[in-house]
Amino acid sequence: MSKQNTDTDVAFISALAELLNKNELTELSVKREYGEDDSLEVRVVKQATVVTVAAAPAPVLHHAAPAAAPAAVAAPAAPEDPAQHPGAVTSPMVGTVYLAAEPGASPFVTVGAQVSEGQTVLIIEAMKTMNHIPAPRAGIVKRILVEDGHPVEYGAPLMIVE
Numbered sequence: 001m002s003k004q005n006t007d008t009d010v011a012f013i014s015a016l017a018e019l020l021n022k023n024e025l026t027e028l029s030v031k032r033e034y035g036e037d038d039s040l041e042v043r044v045v046k047q048a049t050v051v052t053v054a055a056a057p058a059p060v061l062h063h064a065a066p067a068a069a070p071a072a073v074a075a076p077a078a079p080e081d082p083a084q085h086p087g088a089v090t091s092p093m094v095g096t097v098y099l100a101a102e103p104g105a106s107p108f109v110t111v112g113a114q115v116s117e118g119q120t121v122l123i124i125e126a127m128k129t130m131n132h133i134p135a136p137r138a139g140i141v142k143r144i145l146v147e148d149g150h151p152v153e154y155g156a157p158l159m160i161v162e
Contacts, residue, residue: 009040016044026153027094082145082157089136089159091152095126099148107148113141115161122146122158135161 012032020028032040082088091097099107099122109121115135124131143160146152 012040013042013044016042020044082143082160083155085157085160087137087139087142087160087162088157089121089133089161091124091154091156091158092133093124093126093131094154095124095131095152097146097148097150097152097158098123098125098130099144099146109141109144109159111141111144115139115141121161124152133158137161 009032016028016030019025027043027045029043030041032042034040083090099109101108101123108123109115109119115121115138117136117138118134120132121135121141122133124133139161141159142162145157145159152158
């Protein structure tokens, strides 16, 4: 690829990032064809920043000893993000999540249910296609983090299986 194409590609990617921010998008994917064996495929993703405001612990930390304050501030942040949990089942696609096979039917799983690896735990509808999402491991469903019929993003935590 020539230097001219490289400079143009950098400007193109910068324009995509600006478009992402300007329109409050979270993801943008584009493929540019230059010729028979020359193309550029770009995926620009904005990572969500999770801000947790804990009003009650702050006054307690002011009154704590200075040496204890940093440890107390760092400890609550770890369990807050379910996507970082080792048992998190994340969405493999963007779509609408369904907890049961059809309206009015019993859900595939409930909190406390034992699941086996490969068992369908929910469905994600994407582009009019119902995609069965299997449990990645055997275990017990500890938390269900989504609501039936609501949209989900790629990589969003759906449930915790331990």
